[in-house]
Amino acid sequence: MIDFARVQKELQECSRDIEASGIRVSPKSDNLGCLIGTIPGPIGTPYEGGTFQIDISLPDGYPFEPPKMQFATKVWHPNISSQSGAICLDILKDQWSPALTLKTALLSVQALLSAPEPDDPQDAVVAQQYLRDYQTFIGTARYWTETFAKASSLGVEEKVQKLAEMGFPEALVRSTLEAVGGDENLALEKLCSG
Amino acid sequence: MDDCLSSDEDYYYSDRDSLDGLENEEADFQCAPPKGPSTKVITKESLLSAQKEDLRKVMDMLSLREHHARTLLIYYRWDAERLLAVLVEKGKACLFAEAGVKVVEHQDLDSPSFPTITCDICMEDLPSEETTRVDCGHCFCNNCWTEHFIVKINEGQSRRIRCMAHKCNAICDEAVIRNLVNKRHPDMAEKFDRFLLESYIEDNKRVKWCPSTPHCGNAIRIEDDEFCEVECSCGLQFCFSCLSEAHSPCSCVMWELWAKKCRDESETVNWITAHTKACPKCHKPVEKNGGCNLVSCICGQAFCWLCGGATGRDHTWSSITGHSCGRFKAEREKKSERAKRDHYRYMHYYNRYRAHIDSFKQESKLKETIQERVSVTEERDSRLRDFSWVNNGLSRLFRSRRVLSFSYPFAFYMFGDELFKDEMTQEEREIKQHLFEDQQQQLEANVEKLSKFLEEPFDQYGEDKVMEIRMQVINLSVITDTLCQKLYDCIENDLLASLQFGSHNIAPYKSKGIERASELTTCWKANNSDKYLPSDCGASGGTAEFDQPSGSGSSDESGCPLRKRARKDGLGGGLFDLNLPAEVVDRN
Numbered sequence: 001m002i003d004f005a006r007v008q009k010e011l012q013e014c015s016r017d018i019e020a021s022g023i024r025v026s027p028k029s030d031n032l033g034c035l036i037g038t039i040p041g042p043i044g045t046p047y048e049g050g051t052f053q054i055d056i057s058l059p060d061g062y063p064f065e066p067p068k069m070q071f072a073t074k075v076w077h078p079n080i081s082s083q084s085g086a087i088c089l090d091i092l093k094d095q096w097s098p099a100l101t102l103k104t105a106l107l108s109v110q111a112l113l114s115a116p117e118p119d120d121p122q123d124a125v126v127a128q129q130y131l132r133d134y135q136t137f138i139g140t141a142r143y144w145t146e147t148f149a150k151a152s153s154l155g156v157e158e159k160v161q162k163l164a165e166m167g168f169p170e171a172l173v174r175s176t177l178e179a180v181g182g183d184e185n186l187a188l189e190k191l192c193s194g
Numbered sequence: 195m196d197d198c199l200s201s202d203e204d205y206y207y208s209d210r211d212s213l214d215g216l217e218n219e220e221a222d223f224q225c226a227p228p229k230g231p232s233t234k235v236i237t238k239e240s241l242l243s244a245q246k247e248d249l250r251k252v253m254d255m256l257s258l259r260e261h262h263a264r265t266l267l268i269y270y271r272w273d274a275e276r277l278l279a280v281l282v283e284k285g286k287a288c289l290f291a292e293a294g295v296k297v298v299e300h301q302d303l304d305s306p307s308f309p310t311i312t313c314d315i316c317m318e319d320l321p322s323e324e325t326t327r328v329d330c331g332h333c334f335c336n337n338c339w340t341e342h343f344i345v346k347i348n349e350g351q352s353r354r355i356r357c358m359a360h361k362c363n364a365i366c367d368e369a370v371i372r373n374l375v376n377k378r379h380p381d382m383a384e385k386f387d388r389f390l391l392e393s394y395i396e397d398n399k400r401v402k403w404c405p406s407t408p409h410c411g412n413a414i415r416i417e418d419d420e421f422c423e424v425e426c427s428c429g430l431q432f433c434f435s436c437l438s439e440a441h442s443p444c445s446c447v448m449w450e451l452w453a454k455k456c457r458d459e460s461e462t463v464n465w466i467t468a469h470t471k472a473c474p475k476c477h478k479p480v481e482k483n484g485g486c487n488l489v490s491c492i493c494g495q496a497f498c499w500l501c502g503g504a505t506g507r508d509h510t511w512s513s514i515t516g517h518s519c520g521r522f523k524a525e526r527e528k529k530s531e532r533a534k535r536d537h538y539r540y541m542h543y544y545n546r547y548r549a550h551i552d553s554f555k556q557e558s559k560l561k562e563t564i565q566e567r568v569s570v571t572e573e574r575d576s577r578l579r580d581f582s583w584v585n586n587g588l589s590r591l592f593r594s595r596r597v598l599s600f601s602y603p604f605a606f607y608m609f610g611d612e613l614f615k616d617e618m619t620q621e622e623r624e625i626k627q628h629l630f631e632d633q634q635q636q637l638e639a640n641v642e643k644l645s646k647f648l649e650e651p652f653d654q655y656g657e658d659k660v661m662e663i664r665m666q667v668i669n670l671s672v673i674t675d676t677l678c679q680k681l682y683d684c685i686e687n688d689l690l691a692s693l694q695f696g697s698h699n700i701a702p703y704k705s706k707g708i709e710r711a712s713e714l715t716t717c718w719k720a721n722n723s724d725k726y727l728p729s730d731c732g733a734s735g736g737t738a739e740f741d742q743p744s745g746s747g748s749s750d751e752s753g754c755p756l757r758k759r760a761r762k763d764g765l766g767g768g769l770f771d772l773n774l775p776a777e778v779v780d781r782n
């Protein structure tokens with residue numbers, strides 16, 4: 001059984017210093033087992049200026065078992081799969097400690113963005129580029145940040161939430177957003193027109 | 195070649211039977227008897243005390259509590275010698291840190307104990323009596339600890355459950371774990387204890403489960419050299435290193451390959467493909483018997499031996515009318531030649547290996563015949579009383595046969611291309627092979643002679659002739675024993691020691707055959723409340739075949755010229771003897 005009381009406390013604690021950390025964790029739905037985390041791209045990296053969303057799912061044994069985290073935003077990084085967003089990070093595996101929290105885990109993910117470890121890659125293609133052609137790597141990572149992490153200051157989930165709050169059915173909001181490539185205004189236009 | 199396995203089975207069991215009742219053998223002309231068996235049987239019942247015995251030593255040595263000693267020993271795979279070597283080399287602090295042992299010198303009594311403590315895991319404020327502080331100083335609530343322990347036990351990590359704090363390497367106190375888990379899940383606590391107990395076998399490089407099927411429930415603990423052959427109290431003899439049947443002087447790798455080769459029908463299949471070809475019409479295998487390449491099947495179909503294609507009958511030595519192949523002629527011929535050559539080489543060694551096993555089986559039957567002859571002679575004649583020489587000669591014969599048979603697969607790999615192609619030049623190989631075969635043949639000749647004399651119907655002979663046979667048997671027994679030892683020495687020192695790639699080790703030659711491991715029994719001394727004296731009860735009675743008062747230590751191998759083998763006598767060096775009571779260790 002997930003310790004929901006602790007998750008609740010973690011969420012409160014996290015929103016309390018959101019200004020300082022820039023790290024946000026919010027539930028995807030009423031079920032506290034599925035959450036979405038948001039981290040700002042670290043300054044001085046090709047991820048700077050981007051906002052990255054991370055899907056979080058809590059196993060039954062949380063916090064005694066590590067949370068499962070996966071990038072929802074596409075990102076170009078040696079330790080993150082460019083396909084699936086899977087993250088290769090020790091504290092999400094055997095180095096997890098129940099004393100860590102979602103916030104500290106997300107901070108570690110953020111730190112990973114600043115300090116890639118190409119010797120223990122999740123994405124071999126990216127890792128090779130990182131090692132052999134660093135400039136191209138920087139360029140690609142920056143381009144991906146521009147394209148996928150900056151389209152709007154809002155993440156998909158927040159757009160969905162916002163549009164749903166206007167009274168549109170959530171499923172329709174999702175499919176419309178998808179159809180217009182995530183542009184909130186176009187989606188709203190489409191939803192209103194029909 | 196199916197019978198190869200089952201007959202090995204027979205061979206093996208009859209060997210064991212033949213060893214029964216030979217306790218006193220050869221004592222009259224052998225060197226000083228070796229020390230009592232250094233291998234120990236650990237039964238379900240003695241597992242706990244065997245483990246405690248090792249724990250005790252480390253606890254005494256380092257003045258540690260039991261769970262710390264266990265943590266250290268598990269980390270060092272129950273190798274107390276290595277543990278002590280690390281202690282000497284790197285110091286206590288480093289030894290403990292690496293293994294995750296945190297010893298609190300004195301609990302910080304001055305730190306005020308707050309009535310409530312915030313658990314960093316569940317983030318609740320709890321009365322301090324509902325929390326537990328472990329050795330590293332980290333404190334969390336009992337509920338959280340319990341959850342953590344259960345997750346780890348379920349993950350199979352019972353032996354090394356770390357503290358919950360991030361980056362804290364400390365291993366949790368097993369008493370705390372047992373205590374807390376037991377309150378909520380007694381079955382889990384049991385599981386935890388079993389894991390800890392079995393760690394003594396599973397994480398221990400000196401202990402292995404007996405490979406018997408169905409399993410006898412025992413494990414065997416060896417003294418120092420993992421390359422040895424042992425006999426469990428269930429009767430199974432095996433190679434401690436690879437757990438298959440005893441196979442010296444073959445190395446484990448060689449034996450594995452050889453056993454597989456014998457099992458593999460592919461050898462036969464290779465032979466068939468090299469020597470026969472399927473008829474293109476009726477598909478029966480046809481053997482080639484003439485010199486030319488036209489073969490004909492009993493169905494009347496003629497075909498080309500080289501390509502297998504159907505042809506007419508009109509042909510010359512070099513060609514078949516109206517048929518042209520020859521494209522792969524050279525290659526095919528070479529391949530088939532090679533397969534044939536390899537097969538013949540294998541058969542050469544296999545036949546001799548087999549022959550000794552077969553002789554062995556024949557000779558095993560001799561045992562009964564000889565008993566009859568002994569009783570006949572005993573009744574008939576009063577002057578001849580001692581017939582131990584027949585039995586001793588017979589068991590010498592069995593052991594030497596065994597050595598001889600395993601020396602063939604050894605030679606097959608030692609001087610073949612499969613394992614050591616790049617190890618030596620052709621010239622070196624020939625010299626070595628010559629050296630080896632010379633010794634092997636000497637041994638073979640003497641074994642056959644011994645066999646011949648043992649088969650003599652001495653019960654029908656006069657006294658003088660019997661005395662003569664007795665002399666011969668005793669002589670030949672000594673000679674074959676010496677030759678076996680020399681063969682092992684040659685294999686170990688001249689052949690295997692010079693290998694550059696890959697290492698092959700063999701179990702040492704045991705003149706008296708494979709030792710039966712003695713029961714390990716540790717006895718509690720009633721009056722010593724917290725100290726118990728482990729003692730090797732096996733050496734003071736019961737099954738021990740080569741009894742020697744334990745601890746006399748004077749019966750070392752120096753008296754024996756044959757035992758020049760320089761095995762590491764690690765324990766003799768006096769660091770630490772797992773089979774000595776802690777008190778003795780302390781004294782040293």
Ligand SMILES: [Zn+2]
Pocket residue numbers: 313314315316317318334335336337338339
């Ligand atoms: Zn707690």
Ligand SMILES: [Zn+2]
Pocket residue numbers: 330331332357358359362363364
């Ligand atoms: Zn700790």
Ligand SMILES: [Zn+2]
Pocket residue numbers: 404405406410411412426427428429430
């Ligand atoms: Zn056994």
Ligand SMILES: [Zn+2]
Pocket residue numbers: 433434435436437438441445446449
């Ligand atoms: Zn072996």
Ligand SMILES: [Zn+2]
Pocket residue numbers: 473474475476477478491492493494495
């Ligand atoms: Zn035919």
Ligand SMILES: [Zn+2]
Pocket residue numbers: 484486487488509510
């Ligand atoms: Zn012909």
Ligand SMILES: [Zn+2]
Pocket residue numbers: 498499500501502503517518519520
């Ligand atoms: Zn042909």
